[in-house]
Amino acid sequence: MKGLRAYLIIGGALLIxxxxxxFNRPKPIDWTVSLSSKDKIPYGTYILQDRLNDIFPGDTIVPYRQPVYNVIADDSIKQSSYVIICHDIELSKPDYNQLEKYLKQGNDVFIAAEDFGTLFEKNLSITTDAENYFKFTRDYGMPVSFVSPYLDPKKTYTAGKGMGDIYFSKFDTTKAVVLGKDIKHKANFIKYAFGKGSLYLLANPKFFSNYSLLKPQGAAYAAAALSFIKSTKKITWDQYYTQGSEENDSPMRVFLSHPELEWAYYIAIFSLLIFVLYEIKRRQRIIPVIEPLGNSTLEFVNVVGQLYYEKRNNDNIAKKQVLYLLTYLRDEYHLKTNKLDKEFTETLTAKLGLDPDFANDFVEFLHYINVQDHINDKELIHLNKLIEQFYIQSR
Incomplete structure (x- = not known):
């Protein structure tokens, strides 16, 4: 026990x-783009949250940490404006449908994000891209301006750190109204009309960050952009797409969000583990030998393979192979697999270093399998060989 006591004392002293x-070590600046109202880091939105009453005087600001569908289902926000500021947003189909219904009822929605996700791209033909700028604009930011009779179109705004470099590379010019652009005349702020409501989309959410709002031009741009929202008694302010749902705020999650406490926790666990192992070694009894179970994996594979062979369901096997492959591409390489087109083929070739001719044949055959109602043995074997060749080339 004396040895254990000495160990605990030394371990405790080292921990302290x-x-x-x-605690006393200077902390490096955290440049994470969180856009969270809780964060005071450069790319948090703590200052914006603190000054909302100055931007919307007389309005009630109500924060929500739920998906769009759940928020709009709340009857208390039927007459309000909805603001979402995040790095990227991916709405589900129910979310998008509910948002469209909310807009047609005469409400305004303001979304600032660098990536608007699949459904906005599909329904509004929206895609974003980043400017290829020189060192000057990388250090000082891309100058941006508004296109509005109520604002001076010649006045430009910059906030530094490359802000303003995102623009809409594609949007429906027959339906969208351009409200803002960068110095290269590329649209970065647009509006869509939905019935009596308006959907405002801004491609540079960093202008609402702490770093931007500490700059006079950055603060002026953020206030001017939000001023397009029509005056209502209530502003619904999203926090879900930057902080997640409220269920994520468990005590352990909050505890581990602080690096010092996280290290203390792991050191304590490590010390406890050493103590337990030490005690086990002292008191361990003879452990009887138990024969390991036989490996029946091969038998299981043979049985499953035999079942598929007897059913001869080539269609099911081929489509599952394609489904698993596309899931792998989404998870490992973050590729969009909803369209097996030329753009997908070029992205696949560039990211995985595939032979272009092979990539074209491979993607065309995947598309062929997806649209076929009957797959014969020869086609199934050819698909399997193509997939094997794909894995060999992508290593």
Whole structure:
């Protein structure tokens, strides 16, 4: 027991010394783009949240940490404006349908994001891209301006750190109204009309960050952009797409969000583990030998293979192979697999270093399998060989 006591004392002393050193160590600047109202880091939105009453005087600001569908289902926000500021947004189909219904009822929605997700791209033909700028604009930011009779179109705004470099590379010019552009005359702020309501889309959410709002031009741009929202008694302010749902705020999650406490927690767990192993070694009894279970994996594979062979359901096997492959491409390489077109083929070739001719044949055959109602043995074997060749080339 004396040895254990000495170990605990030394371990505790080392832990205290480490925590003191960590507490007093200068912290590097965190440039994470969180856009969270809780964060005081450069790309948080703590200042914006704190000054909302100055931007919307007399309005009630109600924060929500739920998906769009759940928020709009709340009858209390039927007459309001909805603001979402995040790095990227991916709405589900029910979310999008509910949002469209909310707009047609005469409400305004303002979304600032660098990527608007699949449904906005599909329904509104929206895609975004980044400018290829020189060092000057990388250091000081891309100058941007508004296109509005109520604002000076010659006045430009910059906030530094490359802000303003995102623009809409594609949008429906017959339906969208351009409200803002960059110095290269590329649209970065547009409006769509839905019945009596308006959908405002801005491609540079960093202008609402702490770093931007500490700059006079950045603060002026953010206030001017939000001023397009019509005056209502209530502003619904999204926090779900930057902080997640409220269920994520468990005590352990909050505890581990602080690096010092996280390290203390892991050191304590490590110390406890050493203590437990030490005690087990002292008191361990003879463990009887138990024969391991036989490996029946091969037998299982043979049985499953035999079942598929007897059913001869080539269509099911081929389509599952394609489905698993596309899932792998989405998870591992973040590719959009909803369209097996030329753009998808070029992206696949560039990211995985495939032979272009092979990539074209491969993608065309995947599309062929998806649209066929009957797959014969020869086609199934050819698909399997193509997939094997794909994995070989992508290594």
């Amino acid at each position: 010394v480490y925590l003191i050193a960590e």
